[in-house]
Amino acid sequence: MVQDMFSFFKKDLAKLVQRTHSSEFAFVDAYNDLGIFIDENPNPTPEVFMAYCYARRDCAAAFYLQGIWEYDQFQYTQNMFKAGQLNCGQKGLTKEFQEQAAKQSVEYLRKYVPQWQSLQLSLCTTLVIDRAVNPVITHYEHASDDELKTAVFMATTGIFTRFEPVFSFKDEVEEVKALTTYQKIDAHREFFLSIDKSTKKKTSVANIEFKEMTLGEAKDIWRARVLCSDEECTLVNKKLQEIEESIPNVFVTCITLRYQEGSPLGQNTISSE
Numbered sequence: 382m383v384q385d386m387f388s389f390f391k392k393d394l395a396k397l398v399q400r401t402h403s404s405e406f407a408f409v410d411a412y413n414d415l416g417i418f419i420d421e422n423p424n425p426t427p428e429v430f431m432a433y434c435y436a437r438r439d440c441a442a443a444f445y446l447q448g449i450w451e452y453d454q455f456q457y458t459q460n461m462f463k464a465g466q467l468n469c470g471q472k473g474l475t476k477e478f479q480e481q482a483a484k485q486s487v488e489y490l491r492k493y494v495p496q497w498q499s500l501q502l503s504l505c506t507t508l509v510i511d512r513a514v515n516p517v518i519t520h521y522e523h524a525s526d527d528e529l530k531t532a533v534f535m536a537t538t539g540i541f542t543r544f545e546p547v548f549s550f551k552d553e554v555e556e557v558k559a560l561t562t563y564q565k566i567d568a569h570r571e572f573f574l575s576i577d578k579s580t581k582k583k584t585s586v587a588n589i590e591f592k593e594m595t596l597g598e599a600k601d602i603w604r605a606r607v608l609c610s611d612e613e614c615t616l617v618n619k620k621l622q623e624i625e626e627s628i629p630n631v632f633v634t635c636i637t638l639r640y641q642e643g644s645p646l647g648q649n650t651i652s653s654e
Contacts, residue, residue: 435485
């Protein structure tokens with residue numbers, strides 16, 4: 382019994398998940414089999430759980446491009462993916478951990494779509510995260526696996542004729558799309574400054590860090606220390622949630638410490654930088 386348990390924890394996602402579904406949509410089968418696995422094994426190792434999150438998100442991206450899901454359904458899965466990264470603790474934020482989890486997810490998905498490589502799976506998801514494309518054009522209700530494969534493989538060579546742009550090509554829209562992640566977050570700087578500089582009695586200091594997940598690596602891109610009243614703490618948390626939900630691939634950590642006037646905690650806040 383002990384040996385069987387040890388073997389379970391040493392296995393990766395591809396070996397742990399049993400293939401039970403078979404339909405005309407391979408990613409639907411992969412997604413449904415993941416659902417059965419997590420229901421039966423609600424507490425897998427962090428490595429297996431993160432691989433599960435990667436695979437589930439890739440399936441969700443395929444669903445959107447095939448016209449099976451709406452974008453808000455994909456966005457929900459993306460938010461759950463980011464929550465999963467945080468739930469894995471500090472180890473889960475390391476490049477090595479994320480790369481290994483992503484590799485496990487590719488091995489799992491290729492049981493269902495053996496002709497796909499990690500590049501195409503990654504690109505499929507990135508296109509959806511960036512809102513770069515609409516669902517694949519098709520004469521049927523949902524794009525087939527072959528139509529999806531053709532569209533994504535064409536995209537790897539820079540040919541996007543199978544896709545329609547999500548936005549019109551107005552100058553102001555292109556300018557917004559061209560902003561870096563840092564610039565998108567920095568656009569909210571005045572909000573945090575106004576909180577930090579307000580005359581309300583400060584009771585806490587919020588240590589805020591924005592991280593961007595790129596190719597499995599968490600990168601620090603923006604941080605601030607903001608003095609807040611109790612009421613302002615609520616406003617800050619709402620603003621952080623708004624930013625995180627509106628900027629893809631970004632997650633926020635915010636540690637709020639109690640503060641008394643004159644405390645060293647108040648040094649080097651955003652207004653004194």
